[in-house]
Amino acid sequence: MLPDLSRRSVIALGAGLGATALTNNAFARAPKLGTQSPYFYRFKLGDAEVTVVSDGQLPLGDPAGAFLGVPKDEVAKMLADNFMSPTNVVLEQNAPIVNFGDRLVLFDTGMGASKAFGPTTGRLTKSINEAGIKPEEIDAIVCSHAHIDHIGGIVDDGGTPLFPNAQVYLAQSDFDFWTDEGKLGSPLKDFVVHARKNLMPVRDRIKFFKDGEQFLPGITAIAAPGHTVGHTMFNVESAGKSFTFMGDLSHHSVLLLERPRMEFAYDTDPKQAAATRVKLLDTIAANKTAVMSYHFAWPGLGHVVKAGDGYRYIAEPMVMQL
Template sequence: MTSNVSRRSLLALGAGLGATTLLGGSAQARAPKLGTQSPYWHRFNLGSAEVTVVSDGPLPLGPPKGTFIGVPDDEVKKMLSDNFLSPDNIVLEQNSPIVNMGDKLVLFDTGMGTSKAFGPTTGRQQKSMAEAGIKPADIDAVVFSHAHIDHIGGVVGEDGKPLFPNAQYYIAQSDFDYWTDEGKMGSPLKDFVVHARKNLLPVRDRLVYFKDGQEFLPGVQALAAPGHTVGHHIFMVTSEGKSFAFLGDLSHHSVLLLEKPRMEFSYDTDPKQAAATRVKMLDMLAANKTPVMSYHFAWPGYGHVAKAGEGFHYYPEPMQMVL
């Protein structure tokens, strides 16, 4: 009974004195707002390997109209709103796993680099790596899912010199040839070609071309997933029987292109082929219950896909904060 009386008395006292008096006589919080965010990296284990996800920062695409095609605009906006996402600005993340296999440190994709084609929030991969305690000189291998501007942009710095001085670089030859082709400089692809040439030509003598199905690094297997680009690949990353698939740009959006995987995406080189590839690969990953990491899903982009009606559903993995 005493505790109830004490609590009632306290509440009455609070009502009589006013909340500000109880909180120290000021309606203002004494501590200043900090305005800072946690570092942009996350770490987890995969078998005996250690995976560190680093971010190149958010990449805003703007309104979905004209970018996500084949479904009425109102329906696309409703899909976003129903999932508590902005219907007016699609914001993608840029999640790069760095896998420490013990004998090799492997980075997948390098972000926008110095290009600000999608605004000022991109280009922070080097900062994220520093926050995570990883030195660029320690990277042994840089693996590209494809040669688009937001995946190969962080190979060289402002001075045009390679940022990963000791790495070998791995890509599909068809993608390298397509996106470094000078003959495309007069086309709408010009900015992408300029950026690819700027980043890939300085490391041309360190490029290794992988093939579909090849385990080109210990524990890293390439799987052709064409359509988004001619040589787009996803990768199965395996250590001691544990695996995840790095999806690159198999799907840019965890709602739109999973719920309606045959929706088309305007940045695809061949949208119809990309949609067919997306369905085929997601079917396989869902059936095998293989964990996935998508470059563009909400941070840190790691989870599972499962069949849901005509499409799929993405289940983010809870972030494990104890290794």
């Protein structure tokens, strides 16, 4: 038989339980941690191991300032339709480090000490450290072009090389263009200052590659001019597997793929850049080549397919075991 509980004692019991629940709720006491996972991602490519490291996000701000030749409201709609901010375009900086077994090769180096795009850039050496790689282990730095967000991390703020044992590979036309002191009085001044700051201290370690040349085992240059005169993509291959490191063939996974003839304000020759983009993306899509994109969403590995008059980027799911 159930005990005959009076109404008063039931209320008292309920109040007691409530008080216990409030003071004893361990789940509610967990602190918010405010930290994020390390900024590297590793995957296998044939016999090689690839570690993508980030220099941090680079906010470009209002797309109207950078993406030209398409009405502002159309650009805003393309972004909003893809659940991206229509008022602040944010680029990643995904730099792959490929370990071929006998050689460690870093592609592009981020903004370095420059805060021209705010405080979130410049974490490349931190990301490399998080990935368990030592700067002195890097044998080669391969640069897609000599813009600040690609060569900015070759030296530290004082001009000392951050990768003391690395050869630096770059197109000669880009080296000549962006280190030209004659441009110091032009609107390109800031780019030239930063290129000189990062490239002149390692001038005797720079090697120039040519279009189509396999200048290191497993790494072939593919000229992609327009964004800069010597802008280059790289085919990276190991044991029959490959990806193309696209550099800045497209800065945005929506805008410059859906409308590949849209112009980008930082292009040296925007018309040539658009023609190059269409030609090379056609090839990449037709061959179903995997791509590593420097500026697409982290970590930048995926494929490009044809879609209407343009293209669509399909990110590859991250796989968290090797």
